[in-house]
Amino acid sequence: MNRRELLLGAGAAGALSALGASSTRAQVSSARARIVIAGAGAAGLSLASRLSRQMENATITIIDAKRAHHFQPGYTLIGAGLWQPSDVTFRNADFIPSGVEWIEESVTEFDPDANRVATASGRVVDYDFLFAATGLVLDYRRIDGMDESLIGKDGIASIYAGPDAAAASFREIESFVDKGGVGLFGRPSSEMKCAGAPLKITFIADDRARRKGRRGNVELIYNAHAGTVFAVPPVNDKVREMFAARDVAVNYNHVLTAIDPGAKKATYRTESGDVTLDYDFIHVVPPMRAPDAIINSPLPWQEGALAADGWIEADKTTLRHPRFANVFAVGDVAGVPRGKTAASVKWQVPVVVDNLVAETAGREPTATYNGYTSCPMVTAYGKAMLIEFDYDGTLIPSFPFIDPLGERWISWLIEEKGLKGAYRAMLRGRA
């Protein structure tokens, strides 16, 4: 945004405000704190934007080696053949606010006892407050025989690995639909980002086959990792009903453990032992975990369900670390029950920022995060369900006129036309 556009925009925004906007003015703090943000993903950039505005005297450092930024919610639309990788690729440099120092290295060590982190080059950065927003690791190698380089070959797809992998996945879907055969879908048993995406890609493959008049030539099987296809009961019921109506078979308690790309066989761990299924196409969703630097630090949960994959221990309502009070975990790496989506970041970031601002300004921090997350569940080309829910699995629709369990074009409109702008505004701390 250049100066001229900013002035025009500010004028327009001011005029809109004057029309009766209900916008609440953000609180500020004049504290001279040293703040380190580990990670320049959705959470990291959004944190940097808000903190730089609300804590003008703070010294803010963001640490991440990545220069490209990807709008990951768009991967499904690339996998559907509708978007191109360039549609979801931005530059981190365009979103880092002025006055924020960007160290273009990865964090290799977290030392919360000494209040410092170390980077790949050995540089040590001290902090008063740390925001851990490193994102997560797609651990394809935990599936025997699987490797990221296999995506786009021999019927193997995975939209998670990046925009190019999503594009390669679409080519595999097309080839599968044209040739026919058995298509396997599923998700890992680990915590994962966007748990709706494995379902979306199943619906897309089904609809693609129908539109090409090839549905009778493909057999689609969804291998659910647990006894449900989705953790939120009303959504689970709805998706099961839709799968039944669309002739998508479901196997429950099937976790992908191995793949033989040459023989096109996939092995699943089930309650009754290992089961091997033949496939012509498989969409692989890898197990996910915290980055090594987090796992090797004192930050992860020490026990409980979230300890295994190294997720950072955090109070689920404030995202503050219970053992290191000056550490907050935001985004995918946060060890909270739900919330590995961009929509969660949108609600998490204002909570941690407002609480830090209040605390450093001598006020009581009162903001809380209710676990909000959102999944615009694409159910066909042109249709989606706008599903939003909280920690309790209660559906909390933002728009009262949109039925969260109804397949609607309006929800697709939000997915296809609305989310990217909202996401970019979020990165700038404006949404």
Add this chain to the structure above:
Amino acid sequence: MADFDPVTLYFILYESLGAWLFALAGAAFLLLVGVIVTALRLRRADRPARKPVMAAIAATVLATAVFFFMVPGWTLAGIDALSGAVDILFATLLALVPGIAAGAIVFMLAAGRCAARSVRHPVAT
């Protein structure tokens, strides 16, 4: 919904449309000014606005109907994607944007001709 205040919506629209947002806002402003100026000309010429208004309404309805069928395509979907009342309502609202623009242009043209004719052939009083 409470989170979608006008300022937030502005930033979302700006990030979605970029500089096109200002081009569209400018075009909307020019059309509004054009309609007001033409209406004033018509009034000064003491000509009835009925015919230009009817022409504008017809153009709006026609253009909205045409764009209604194009809106799903704009979202990379087919017309069969519109499956409920809320879908039809929002597709209509979106189609109204170019529809109203077309109506405004037709009003300006028709009202302008009307006013000019009045200058050439003054109405006897």
